[in-house]
Amino acid sequence: MKLMASIARELVGLFVDDGKLAVQLLSLIAAVALMVRQAVIAPGVAAGLLVLGCILILAYSLARAARR
Amino acid sequence: MHNLTAITSTVTAAFLGSFVEVVEAFTIVLAVALTRSWRPALIGSGLALALLVVLVLVFGPLFALIPLQLMQFVIGTLLILFGMRWLRKAILRSAGFIALHDETAEFAKETDLLKRQAADKRADYLAGLAAFKAVLLEGVEVVFIVIAVGTAHQMTVFAGLGALAAVLLVLLIGVFVHKPLSQVPENALKFAVGLMLTAFGLFWIGEGLGFEWPGADLAVLGLLALFGLVSAMAVRILRTRKAQGGAAL
Numbered sequence: 001m002k003l004m005a006s007i008a009r010e011l012v013g014l015f016v017d018d019g020k021l022a023v024q025l026l027s028l029i030a031a032v033a034l035m036v037r038q039a040v041i042a043p044g045v046a047a048g049l050l051v052l053g054c055i056l057i058l059a060y061s062l063a064r065a066a067r068r
Numbered sequence: 069m070h071n072l073t074a075i076t077s078t079v080t081a082a083f084l085g086s087f088v089e090v091v092e093a094f095t096i097v098l099a100v101a102l103t104r105s106w107r108p109a110l111i112g113s114g115l116a117l118a119l120l121v122v123l124v125l126v127f128g129p130l131f132a133l134i135p136l137q138l139m140q141f142v143i144g145t146l147l148i149l150f151g152m153r154w155l156r157k158a159i160l161r162s163a164g165f166i167a168l169h170d171e172t173a174e175f176a177k178e179t180d181l182l183k184r185q186a187a188d189k190r191a192d193y194l195a196g197l198a199a200f201k202a203v204l205l206e207g208v209e210v211v212f213i214v215i216a217v218g219t220a221h222q223m224t225v226f227a228g229l230g231a232l233a234a235v236l237l238v239l240l241i242g243v244f245v246h247k248p249l250s251q252v253p254e255n256a257l258k259f260a261v262g263l264m265l266t267a268f269g270l271f272w273i274g275e276g277l278g279f280e281w282p283g284a285d286l287a288v289l290g291l292l293a294l295f296g297l298v299s300a301m302a303v304r305i306l307r308t309r310k311a312q313g314g315a316a317l
Contacts, residue, residue, distance in 0.1 A: 003201065010205045014212060015149035021156060022149055029145050029273060036277045043279035050270055051291070054148065055298050061156055062302055066165055066309060 082230030096202035099178035112199030141276030151265025163306035267291035
């Protein structure tokens with residue numbers, strides 16, 4: 001059971017290290033996908049927003065980590 | 069879609085990502101082998117590899133049932149989470165904000181633990197379990213990397229070959245060196261893989277949303293260059309701030 005729990009922990013840890021970073025990335029992707037689905041923005045604009053959003057989220061996460 | 073750019077980037081990402089994971093598993097297996105014996109090390113590793121093969125055989129065919137665009141979106145999302153996590157850590161390590169991963173220290177820690185368990189009646193079992201766990205956990209990461217970089221463009225075979233090459237190379241080096249592979253520039257590799265996985269992730273989410281990237285597969289290289297530039301700038305800024313004593317960021 002302990003082994004299974006540590007494997008499960010490790011699997012989650014594959015994708016989530018800094019919880020805030022993961023939540024921000026998922027929110028960005030979900031928001032952009034929703035806007036494309038509702039035809040609010042074109043797929044090209046969505047791709048641009050994703051790239052820009054990821055850069056900003058990375059920069060914010062690094063700044064936060066460096067401040068600690 | 070099987071052009072040279074796509075094949076090369078898929079094989080390289082799978083090779084580098086797997087190489088880092090295999091080195092980490094190798095450290096633990098070697099610690100078990102040298103502290104106890106090769107028997108529990110090989111039995112534990114063998115069982116873990118067998119379980120990984122079963123998992124791939126059971127879950128692998130399920131991927132064929134998922135529509136390609138949905139698959140690209142889901143895998144792209146996982147790749148961004150995985151890639152950005154590695155990239156963030158690699159940047160912080162390069163800038164000196166967190167310590168570099170040290171295989172020698174990991175080896176010493178595992179060896180010390182195994183020595184303390186030597187008097188235990190279950191010492192061989194515990195040693196085998198340590199090898200099993202290390203190979204299974206790192207192996208799951210290798211399987212994810214192969215599936216993630218290979219599936220969305222139906223190049224799992226190429227990604228698998230990249231991973232297999234990494235396993236063989238680590239084993240080959242391990243046979244000759246016979247000690248933890250502490251000289252491997254792990255942070256540089258994680259930096260490169262983080263960049264590649266992030267670029268792949270963005271590319272596939274874009275495709276999953278119906279966007280046709282300019283230059284098709286070559287766009288991955290553009291994304292790689294852009295994030296490489298941003299990361300290099302981030303390392304530079306963070307190093308400067310650290311040298312200034314962590315002044316307000």
